[in-house]
Amino acid sequence: MRPWIIASALLCVALTSEAAPAGRDSVLAMLATQARQTTASFAGFSADRGRSFWTSTHTGGNPDTRSCTACHTQDPHAVGQTRAGKSIQPMAVSSNPERFTDPEKVEQWFTRNCKTVLGRECTPVEKGDVITYLATQ
Amino acid sequence: MKASSLCSLLILLCATSLAAHAARVLPTPAEKTTAEQCGACHIPYPAQMLPARSWQKLLSDLSHHFGEDASLSDQDRAAVTGYLTTHAGDGLAGGREGERFMQGLSSSATPLRITDTPYWRRRHSEIPQRRFSDPRVKTAANCGACHNGRRGILWGLFDDD
Secondary structure, rough: OHHHHHHHHHHHHHHHHHHOOHHHHHHHHHHHHHHHHHOOOOOOHHHHHHHHHOOOOOOOOOOOOOOOOHHHHHOOOOOOOOOOOEEEOOOOOOOOOOOOOOOHHHHHHHHHHHHHHHHHOOOHHHHHHHHHHHHHO | OOOOOOOOOHHHHHHHHHHHHHHOOOOOOHHHHHHHHOOOOOOOOHHHHHHHHHHHHHHHHHHEEEEEEEOHHHHHHHHHHHHHHHOOOOOOOOHHHHHHOOOOOOOOOOOOOOOOHHHHHHHHHOOOHHHHHHOOOOOOOHHHHHHOOOOOOOOOOOOOO
């Protein structure tokens, strides 16, 4: 009896984790849901807006890092470098297919880096635009 | 035959102790969250290099971490704080290496940078500033730029990546 209970429990866990949102598409779908809630006029993410956001010089954050490209470089396929000299693997999805597939990582790094670069959190639209841009690179 | 066996054994012993020494001088954090999270932006600095009070102060304000937001989830922050304070220079598991890094540090001082500790300063007193600002090094925080085992620096190898 007992082994069956354990086996069923394990099966349930396996099925749940299988069904749990994972991957870039579900990250984008989650951000789109948030975007619809915060921006009434939201009509989908834009790679062009994402590129512009990614390469723009922002204010409000650390003056040493006023753009995403300060650490990630102008070329999204290139290896970047943190201020402490550590290398950062490319952000372009074609060069680094694992990018934006882990929702926790996506949230953690947008939270940190947006506060560092812009002095505030990024909106769901900004995040979705940037991912959409980098997914086309 | 006996002499050559003895010789091999001695060589093996020497090599083992050298390797052990390098590893013992600057141990990479064994705790997974610490190694991953801290190591994402910089070398995961060995806990032994700062006293527990310094780690506590650093971990209590990660949203202002040397000009960057380095905030962690509460769960990760607890894991990292636990590891770093236990293995701190004056921590329960700091060991003899930890004692070495605490040499000359006043009990009233809470350095937030390893480069502000008397031990680090003494050990690097002969390195000119231009070496640290060299574009290949960038900052004194980039330990691995020099301590990589490739430039004849035997002591203090960093086991990074």
